[in-house]
Amino acid sequence: MINKRKIIAVIGGGQPSPQEVKLAEEVGRELAKQGVILVCGGLSGVMESACKGAQSEGGVTIGILPGESRQAANPYVQIPVITGIGEARNILVVKSAQAVIAIGGSYGTLSEIGHALRSGIPVIGLNTWSLSRDGQQDNSIILAQNPTEAVDKALSLIIN
Amino acid sequence: MINKRKIIAVIGGGQPSPQEVKLAEEVGRELAKQGVILVCGGLSGVMESACKGAQSEGGVTIGILPGESRQAANPYVQIPVITGIGEARNILVVKSAQAVIAIGGSYGTLSEIGHALRSGIPVIGLNTWSLSRDGQQDNSIILAQNPTEAVDKALSLIIN
Amino acid sequence: MINKRKIIAVIGGGQPSPQEVKLAEEVGRELAKQGVILVCGGLSGVMESACKGAQSEGGVTIGILPGESRQAANPYVQIPVITGIGEARNILVVKSAQAVIAIGGSYGTLSEIGHALRSGIPVIGLNTWSLSRDGQQDNSIILAQNPTEAVDKALSLIIN
Amino acid sequence: MINKRKIIAVIGGGQPSPQEVKLAEEVGRELAKQGVILVCGGLSGVMESACKGAQSEGGVTIGILPGESRQAANPYVQIPVITGIGEARNILVVKSAQAVIAIGGSYGTLSEIGHALRSGIPVIGLNTWSLSRDGQQDNSIILAQNPTEAVDKALSLIIN
Numbered sequence: 319m320i321n322k323r324k325i326i327a328v329i330g331g332g333q334p335s336p337q338e339v340k341l342a343e344e345v346g347r348e349l350a351k352q353g354v355i356l357v358c359g360g361l362s363g364v365m366e367s368a369c370k371g372a373q374s375e376g377g378v379t380i381g382i383l384p385g386e387s388r389q390a391a392n393p394y395v396q397i398p399v400i401t402g403i404g405e406a407r408n409i410l411v412v413k414s415a416q417a418v419i420a421i422g423g424s425y426g427t428l429s430e431i432g433h434a435l436r437s438g439i440p441v442i443g444l445n446t447w448s449l450s451r452d453g454q455q456d457n458s459i460i461l462a463q464n465p466t467e468a469v470d471k472a473l474s475l476i477i478n
Numbered sequence: 479m480i481n482k483r484k485i486i487a488v489i490g491g492g493q494p495s496p497q498e499v500k501l502a503e504e505v506g507r508e509l510a511k512q513g514v515i516l517v518c519g520g521l522s523g524v525m526e527s528a529c530k531g532a533q534s535e536g537g538v539t540i541g542i543l544p545g546e547s548r549q550a551a552n553p554y555v556q557i558p559v560i561t562g563i564g565e566a567r568n569i570l571v572v573k574s575a576q577a578v579i580a581i582g583g584s585y586g587t588l589s590e591i592g593h594a595l596r597s598g599i600p601v602i603g604l605n606t607w608s609l610s611r612d613g614q615q616d617n618s619i620i621l622a623q624n625p626t627e628a629v630d631k632a633l634s635l636i637i638n
Numbered sequence: 639m640i641n642k643r644k645i646i647a648v649i650g651g652g653q654p655s656p657q658e659v660k661l662a663e664e665v666g667r668e669l670a671k672q673g674v675i676l677v678c679g680g681l682s683g684v685m686e687s688a689c690k691g692a693q694s695e696g697g698v699t700i701g702i703l704p705g706e707s708r709q710a711a712n713p714y715v716q717i718p719v720i721t722g723i724g725e726a727r728n729i730l731v732v733k734s735a736q737a738v739i740a741i742g743g744s745y746g747t748l749s750e751i752g753h754a755l756r757s758g759i760p761v762i763g764l765n766t767w768s769l770s771r772d773g774q775q776d777n778s779i780i781l782a783q784n785p786t787e788a789v790d791k792a793l794s795l796i797i798n
Numbered sequence: 799m800i801n802k803r804k805i806i807a808v809i810g811g812g813q814p815s816p817q818e819v820k821l822a823e824e825v826g827r828e829l830a831k832q833g834v835i836l837v838c839g840g841l842s843g844v845m846e847s848a849c850k851g852a853q854s855e856g857g858v859t860i861g862i863l864p865g866e867s868r869q870a871a872n873p874y875v876q877i878p879v880i881t882g883i884g885e886a887r888n889i890l891v892v893k894s895a896q897a898v899i900a901i902g903g904s905y906g907t908l909s910e911i912g913h914a915l916r917s918g919i920p921v922i923g924l925n926t927w928s929l930s931r932d933g934q935q936d937n938s939i940i941l942a943q944n945p946t947e948a949v950d951k952a953l954s955l956i957i958n
Contacts, residue, residue, distance in 0.1 A: 322875065325877070386724070398894070402723075409882060414878070427592075433589045451607050559677075559734045560734045566883050573720040574719045746912065747912075749913045750912070757885075768931070
């Protein structure tokens with residue numbers, strides 16, 4: 319019997335700002351330092367920067383890809399998971415994680431935040447969406463000021 | 479060669495307020511009157527109320543179900559589509575529609591809004607989520623004041 | 639409360655023989671005459687021929703499409719269901735049916751037969767795969783001699 | 799830039815014979831010795847035995863799970879991928895692999911063989927299904943006499 323590894327997802331857009339690139343890379347580095355496996359959507363942008371950071375610290379990176387080809391994974395993905403199910407792979411990215419760190423992002427990231435919150439998976443936000451309903455702020459996304467705080471909060475909130 | 483039917487999705491929560499129940503039923507009725515097929519997630523709450531409304535006006539109702547059983551569909555679903563893919567069926571509900579009407583809803587509905595907007599499918603909102611990013615309001619969800627206006631806007635924005 | 643409609647799937651390859659084209663068209667016609675909704679993968683070949691047959695007798699046709707576009711549906715699909723989940727849509731085609739009729743077909747059809755049998759959904763075969771394991775014939779695929787017999791057997795075996 | 803890891807799938811039933819249990823364990827050991835990552839459906843039976851074998855030789859094991867819980871993974875899965883998409887996860891198991899080794903198995907395994915062959919992914923068979931169509935044997939499943947031969951053939955046929 320072995321222990322299953324801790325897994326945290328990094329989600330965010332394919333076209334991040336320069337600041338988001340830095341945030342993603344530092345989140346990746348921090349996860350690797352803490353011995354956590356990074357799971358992401360496997361493509362470019364925030365996903366690639368986070369994998370690059372993790373890789374630089376010897377971390378393990380998993381990319382859950384929408385298409386049919388492992389070649390589509392960014393160069394820092396060590397373990398490509400090929401789904402062929404398109405955008406539905408977003409759900410697998412968040413469900414495979416015990417906590418999710420969202421950095422910036424557009425509507426794809428929004429869908430992932432929705433799926434994570436629906437499943438009770440903690441979402442830590444860095445410069446990402448904020449939500450309200452019926453004129454009331456929804457505070458389910460836990461804000462972090464910087465990558466280290468994001469990773470610390472994610473680790474402290476890990477589920478099951 | 480035949481014409482494909484117009485299809486509009488109604489999305490929303492499983493535990494709607496009494497007001498949302500009324501809104502959903504009226505949206506369903508209005509869609510049926512306009513000859514539009516209603517697609518939804520096939521379960522209870524907003525989904526059931528919308529189907530009930532459509533059914534009362536002789537409309538066609540499709541329920542795209544998360545589980546393995548057609549018995550799980552609400553009693554007003556005429557055509558159950560069984561997926562067995564769980565929450566990932568949310569994506570099919572919005573992608574099968576040419577426009578989406580969101581009524582209230584929780585995080586599942588939020589994920590559907592994200593998937594729809596990412597695919598360029600118009601989303602009309604009645605008492606639903608509102609979104610902002612970096613302190614800026616995102617106005618992609620088109621607001622409607624009542625069911626008739628929601629259906630009119632949806633029809634006028636139908637894609638492809 | 640309304641009755642859910644009977645739904646039977648027709649599965650088979652995209653490049654059928656001329657004989658398989660005829661079989662598919664006649665199966666489609668027969669299903670429509672019996673008031674059964676036809677569900678299929680929505681593309682060309684056996685799927686299109688079956689829809690064409692059903693359409694000629696006023697039947698309802700549903701195409702569960704692998705891609706993102708309703709335009710990809712064959713011209714005889716009235717209700718396109720857009721999945722964007724690629725080949726995984728094969729599972730939805732068979733699970734949405736109460737019985738499956740397989741006509742010819744290649745490895746995609748084989749995967750659908752596997753999924754149907756695993757779910758306990760009856761499979762009727764016309765010129766399709768035959769299976770054996772450990773040198774023993776597996777007789778789970780019910781053979782039919784012609785389209786009318788296939789539809790009759792399918793109807794008699796409908797589940798739930 | 800790093801090299802992506804070699805990944806081979808082991809598929810087979812949840813209720814294997816004692817002989818199949820041995821075969822699976824030895825296939826797992828052999829894959830680990832060759833430095834290959836083992837991917838499987840993550841549950842019991844052939845999947846668990848293969849993971850146990852790989853684990854005993856220090857190999858990496860990925861389990862792509864149908865449900866919502868990482869606790870459902872067998873105790874030898876190090877990296878659980880949670881899908882929540884039910885049986886559709888079968889497709890991900892084979893697509894994430896560069897070759898597939900099938901041991902025994904029932905209709906779920908048959909569906910995986912269909913999906914693999916459709917995607918051009920080599921399938922090596924140990925005591926598994928054999929296929930024919932129109933009275934003609936289909937020889938796409940490459941037979942192996944023992945676990946070592948199965949792994950050698952799989953490695954020699956690895957795609958992309």
